[in-house]
Amino acid sequence: MLISEFAKVTGLPVDTIRFYIAKGLLKPDRSLKGGSNPYQLFKPEDVTAARMIRLQQTLGYTLGEILALNEEYRAGEHSSERTIEVLQLQIERLQQRKEALDAALTFLHSKVDWIKSGKPGSAPRLEDYQC
Amino acid sequence: MLISEFAKVTGLPVDTIRFYIAKGLLKPDRSLKGGSNPYQLFKPEDVTAARMIRLQQTLGYTLGEILALNEEYRAGEHSSERTIEVLQLQIERLQQRKEALDAALTFLHSKVDWIKSGKPGSAPRLEDYQC
DNA sequence: CTTGACCCTGGAGTGCACTCCACACTTATA
DNA sequence: TATAAGTGTGGAGTGCACTCCAGGGTCAAG
Known part of the structure; x- marks a missing residue:
């Protein structure tokens, strides 16, 4: 095409x-x-x-990282160990992002709950959801 | 300080x-x-x-979005409804990101499993994990 | 009262990821 | 065969998020 x-x-x-x-x-x-x-x-x-x-x-x-990642991935096409290593690294990084995201979501949800319940006690603090 | x-x-x-x-x-x-x-x-x-x-x-x-978000948040400080609206929007957006992230993680995990198991059948396809 | 560490403003430069443009070539349609 | 639509190259411009620097002010220590 x-x-x-x-x-x-x-x-x-x-x-x-x-x-x-x-x-x-x-x-x-x-x-x-x-x-x-x-x-x-x-x-x-x-x-x-x-x-x-x-x-x-x-x-x-970034595009640079994507390029490097994909080339490394292609280079390791015949070496399963190297490929798995690359994949594991990606998984680790994404896992970290997901945890930060989860913390942020929990924080936001608790804030909504706090407002909806008429704001008793102190506001949820960002610090309590370490990200 | x-x-x-x-x-x-x-x-x-x-x-x-x-x-x-x-x-x-x-x-x-x-x-x-x-x-x-x-x-x-x-x-x-x-x-x-x-x-x-x-x-x-x-x-x-982006910094522009963060500024707008925080100002809107401050503006709605006395209107719980507006604040909740802003928070819900953030939650929705983050939820979407989390879903894309989950899909990517599932895809990567299945790829690792596929390699570890000696590559039987066809490789996991990105398309099957719609993101 | 000089020296050095810290502060401020304004403006220029950088890297990234596009986005737009001028110009030239090819190909399908009238 | 003229024309329009699509394609390629090279280069300039844009917006974002910094990052660096020159020039000048402030303040505490010696």
Whole structure:
């Protein structure tokens, strides 16, 4: 598929796609059949890759980290131990984020409860939900 | 307390603190006693505010959003309904992030399990953990 | 009263992640 | 064959969140 269709499928602006290509995050095929096609061709797996990038971004990774992560992941494709190591690292980091998020949610919920109950006693303190 | 001590207590660089003050995120007192002190004075509640800012940042809010959120929060201080509304919105947003995070974690865990079990069947697909 | 540590303001610079633009080429349609 | 729509490259610009620096004021110690 061409870039405009890829943009539609992924929901990403064309400029952003080109930006990702320049960064090495996406690698569409070029000129498949004897130089007949001067355009970049995107495969279904590129769609998956794009979605993976967006996911990793919402999880707080920078594009540089995502690139490094994915390359390391590819490099360790034949070494299960290395791959597992990379995955474990990601899991650990996400786990930490989740804990901070849980603490924040508990704090917010307790604040809502406190207000709804007519504000008896002192307000819930951020310090009590260490994040 | 003066800015250098505040920096030590919060762990933030002095420049960042001044940046937050310029943005209106922190409001230390100025010249308390008859213009004798030309320096900004930070109170314990400023420390809490700084920690709140950092927390909100890790949760994905921009400084602009944090400012708006905190001002709206202050504005609704006497209207419990408005405050609860703001809190509910925050909770909703964080809940969404948590769900994406959970999906990612489940995906990563299943990938680890799949590798550890000698890679039987097909690899876990990102698509199956909609995020 | 000088020295050194600390403070303030204003403005410039940095890295990241886009976003926009000018210009040139290719391809489908009228 | 003219024209419009889509594609590629290179480079400039934007917004955010800092980060650094010059120039100048304040204050406590010696």
